[in-house]
Amino acid sequence: IIFKMTVLLYFLINLSYFIPHITGNVDNADVNSRDVQYAYIVGKVYPPDEQFGNSWQQETYVHLAGGLQKGFIREDGSFVFTNVPPGSYIVSVTNPRYIYEPVRVEINSKGKIRARKVNHIQTSQIIQLPYPLKMRPISQTRYFQVREQWRIIDFLFNPMVLMMVLPLLLVMVLPRMMNDPEARKEMKQIQNFTNYDMPEMSEMITSFFGGGNQPKPRSSKQTKKKT
Incomplete structure (x- = not known):
């Protein structure tokens, strides 16, 4: 009896798995995953100097979205990120001796790609960049602060x-x-x-609070009547 119950349970599980595929009721997640168009992010990293040699390629890495994908560059400096879903990503280049400016790449649902400058202060400001990406060094990395000279x-x-x-x-x-x-x-x-001659402050205050000039006091002496 136990053996028959296990066989029947196994049969029901398999039947519940195959029925949706037979009737065509596939999960929406599978349909959406098929409809999503994955894109390729293509670019090229330029050396700091044309006569720098090939040693910089061994020390240079390309990062997508802070480590979502990480790759090396080819001999000519080109790189490719494959199977990138729609979204907004930051492509950055790391090198121990030189600093490269990062680039923001936006991919829409149709697979169209647009590159622009990274601006964390004014996010609404959009400065488009050419695509495929062209990553060039902006300065040399300084690990120590330069000593100030006397002026x-x-x-x-x-x-x-x-x-x-x-x-x-x-x-x-x-x-x-x-x-x-x-x-x-x-x-x-x-x-x-x-x-x-400037008026004293005390006189100005007394005249202001006293309501103007006070009447002069009358003399105590009275005029004598003429006899």
Whole structure:
């Protein structure tokens, strides 16, 4: 009885698997996977110098989407990523001695490819690039910070130096300005302008809060009547 039950169960499992394929009711996921058009991303990596040799090819790698696919370059510097589904990907080149600018590649559902610059700050700004990709080095990799050299400008604009030099300059320049007759006239004009009779602050406050000029007090002496 147990043997018959196992055989019957095995038969039912196989029957449930083959019925959809016989009737044509295939899973939607299988249909969608067949409808998806996979694309090829093609490009070429250029060496930093034409006379650089072939050693740079051994140290150069091409990455798709940060490691989704990783590949080497051919002798002529070309590379190909196969079976890439629709989406947006960043193609980057890594080399221990040179820095390459990454490129964003967008693939639509129809398999059309568009390349543009990577801009993480202004994502809405689109600057298209030619396709197939052309990856060129932008600078040499620096692993150590360059030592700053001594410059006379940095020394002169130092705050401590300015605090010491400016008073000395004023001490040397002001006496010469006082000996100049034109400078003396200007100084006198400034002094005369500041010596004008200005109302005191206390009088201004009392007149403002007192409602104007107060009436003068009457004299205590009365005029004598004429006899």
